[in-house]
Amino acid sequence: MNLLSRHYHQLVGLNEDWVIADVQLDVRNKTLTLPLEFVGDHVVCPECGAACSMKDHSTERSWRHLDAMQFQTILTARVPRCSCETCGVKTIAVPWADKHSRFTLLFEAFAIDVLQASQSIQSAALLLGIDWSTAQAIMKRAVGRGLERRSLDKVRHVGIDEKSFGKGQDYVSVMTDIDxxxxxxxxxxxTTESADELWKTLSRKQRRKVKAVCMDMWQAYETSTETNAPNALIVHDRFHIAKYLNEAVDKVRSAEHRELQQTGDDRLKGMRQTLLFNPENLSDEKNDEIAALRRSTLATGRAWSIKEMFRFFWQELDAVGGRAFFDSWYAWAIRSRLTPIKKVARMLKNRLDRILTWFSAPISNGPAEGFNSRIQSIKSAARGFRIFEHYRIRILFFCGKLALKPGENQPQKTQKNRDKSHLRR
Ligand SMILES: [Zn+2]
Structure with missing residues (x-):
């Protein structure tokens, strides 16, 4: 190798088995091609690791590498094929790329960084000089890698929640590790089957270690969890409960607003958003509006007070206090003569045992966890998804906390590590 070849040899991070045979600069197309040659004196089987004899070379392949200055850099090579006594004829593994990738490990790692930092896949693809489907393929491979390496032994509190998907009434189910x-x-x-599929993520042993599962009051998820994680407490999510109460208040408001408007009374105009917020997050002016509403004889004011009172339920010290609080709240709600409020109150009463579990396991699928908004922005950036698998990959890529990059180790699948993890238990 001459000086320039040696320079690139270091940049690409090749071992002594490979040399850079040439440096081909195409100034017009802004590409730099580096043909590599195998000069090692022995080869090993990529499947079983046995030393073998070299059979021949594969046809020429190429890999996109990190750009050198503004030049797209391409590695090319005819990779040796070995003939293994056990596995047959195999193309040997190359140190710079994963098995079927058209990119070097360093390029993929860089692309993953760019994709994670970008607002949209389109802008990341543009920056990287790759097309959309290539970006999708890099993410898919990264997620596959991450799932392989992921440890699930410490999962104790799980969330199961639905998210909308696409533009219509399609949904996906999402399982989260709350801790x-x-x-x-x-x-x-x-459906129940959707949740059953989610539970398959955890082994039978791991499922037995799950202490509590947070979910909406949704029968399909409850049924599946009873079967798949019989030891786990079911905790109905407080943010979903708050949402039902807010919706009930809004139903009362919109019906009453319509009625009032017929006599030219505009008192409830523009109140919709105000009634959704917690008072501590509202301006003084908006709080004055709510105070006026409560002093009035309007049904909306009563509905709002009942909803607001329920927030104190979560501040009770234990399930005994919670039950006592609920009973008196329920008596008030059921006497309110407000159909939407009564409906929610009855629903909560029916599920009370699995709401009181909050006092043993105070977990929620709420906004504090951060991925709700992230999932929402993933969907918005893509303007909805038509293909489920793309949505899944995107969610796991951005919200899975996976070790995505090639070379990021923790290979849990090896026998050595399995043995170690036994020792820890
Ligand atoms: Zn072999």
Whole structure:
């Protein structure tokens, strides 16, 4: 190798088995091609690791590498094929790329960084000089890598929640690890089968260690969890409960607003958003509006007070206090003569045992976990998804906290590590 070849040899990070045979600069197309040659004196089988004899070379392949200055850099090579006594004729593994990748490990790692930092896949693809489907393929491979390496032994508190998908009434089900704030899996639809699929993410042993599962009051998820994680407490999510109460208040408001408007009374105009917020997050002016509403005889004011009162439920010290609080709240709600409020109150009463579990396991799928908004922005950036698998990959790529990059180790699948993890237990 001459000086320039040696320079690139170091830049690409090749070992002594490979040399750079040439440096081909194409100034017009702004590409730099580096043909590599195998000069090693022995080869090993990529499947079993046995030393073998070299058979021949594969046809020429190429890999995109990190750009050198503004030049797209391409490595090319005819990779040796070995003939293994056990596995047959195999193309040997190359140190710079994964098995089927058209990119070097360093390029993929860089692309993953760019994709994670970018607002949209389109802008990342543009920066990297790759097309959309290539970006998708890099993410898919990265997620595959991450899932392989992921450890699930410490999962104790799980969330199961639905997310909308596409533009219509399609849903996906999402399982999260609440303690580690990461998404574990995504499955289509929101049926019992969807949840069963989610539970398959964890081994039988890991499922037995799950202490509590947070979810909406949704029968399909409950049924599946009873079967798959019989030891786990089911905790109905407080943010979903707050949402039902908010919706009930809004139903009362919109019906009453319509009625009032017929007599030219505009008191409830523009109140919709105000009633959704917690008072501590509202301006003084908006709080004055709410105070006026409460002093009035309007049904909306009553509905709002009942909703607001329920927030104190979560501040009770234990399930005994919670039950006592609920009973008196329920009596008030059921006497309110407000159909939407009564409906929610009855629903909560029916599920009370699995709401009181909050006092043993105060977990939620709420906004504090961060991935709700992230998933929402993933969907918005793509203007909805038509293909489920793309949505799944995107959610796991951004919210799975996975070790995505090639070379990022923790290979848990090896026998050595399995043995070690036994020792720890
Ligand atoms: Zn072999």
């Amino acid at each position: 580690q704030s990461r998404v574990l899996e995504v499955t289509p639809d929101r």
